[in-house]
Amino acid sequence: MLSAILLLIGLLSPLNGPSATAQDQVINSAARPDSSQVMQASYSHSGIKSERVDEFDTLSDISLSDQTKDVIGKKGKPDKVTHDKLTGYTEYHYKDVTVGLYDDQVYYVHLGAKVKEMKVNEQWIALQPSALERALGPADYIGQDGEVYTRGYSAIKIYRDAQGAVQGIDLFDSAAF
Numbered sequence: 001m002l003s004a005i006l007l008l009i010g011l012l013s014p015l016n017g018p019s020a021t022a023q024d025q026v027i028n029s030a031a032r033p034d035s036s037q038v039m040q041a042s043y044s045h046s047g048i049k050s051e052r053v054d055e056f057d058t059l060s061d062i063s064l065s066d067q068t069k070d071v072i073g074k075k076g077k078p079d080k081v082t083h084d085k086l087t088g089y090t091e092y093h094y095k096d097v098t099v100g101l102y103d104d105q106v107y108y109v110h111l112g113a114k115v116k117e118m119k120v121n122e123q124w125i126a127l128q129p130s131a132l133e134r135a136l137g138p139a140d141y142i143g144q145d146g147e148v149y150t151r152g153y154s155a156i157k158i159y160r161d162a163q164g165a166v167q168g169i170d171l172f173d174s175a176a177f
Contacts, residue, residue: 053135054153057121059109059171060097064154066106068092071099114177116140118169120156127158127166150174 057063061074071092072078078092078099089107092099096115100108111118117126125135136156139147144165146159153175159167 034128051135052137053120053123053125053137053151055121056156056171057147057152058119059156059169060111060119062097062099062106062109062171064106064109064171064173068101068104071101071106075099107172109171112166113165115169118156132158 062071066074071095075094075097077091080093082091082093083089084091085088088102090101092101096111098110098112099106100110114126117124119125120135123135125131136149140150140155141148148155148157153174157170157172157173159169161167
């Protein structure tokens with residue numbers, strides 16, 4: 001119950017940035033490297049080297065600053081386009097990624113449950129806990145449905161089921177968190 005209250009308090013104050021709660025300090029007791037430290041390298045199962053990620057520019061080559069024309073230029077014609085009349089969002093569905101748009105601007109990028117690694121800023125990161133820890137450090141927030149990593153105005157959430165299996169990954173504006 002206490003952890004749910006602490007998580008709710010953290011969620012209600014996103015403009016203050018990630019702050020350490022008692023739960024965060026216990027869960028994330030390892031110190032984060034500062035910018036003066038050498039970046040640690042890790043290798044995904046595809047053998048591509050990745051370093052510590054200090055900002056989230058892209059997920060699967062799509063940026064939150066992209067517009068519809070940019071998405072089509074990078075990914076081509078979508079396999080399917082859906083519109084949500086209630087929210088006004090348009091989703092471009094591709095084989096490997098779903099891109100949510102609002103008023104011609106990328107609002108979020110989503111990867112499905114079948115992925116084994118994610119491409120962040122041209123770096124492939126395996127979704128095993130040790131590879132995530134090396135590339136992203138400890139999670140800034142841990143919820144019942146997954147963990148959130150924030151970098152400036154962007155965040156990545158890795159959704160997990162009760163057994164810990166990845167259910168999806170989103171890149172989104174951290175102000176929406």
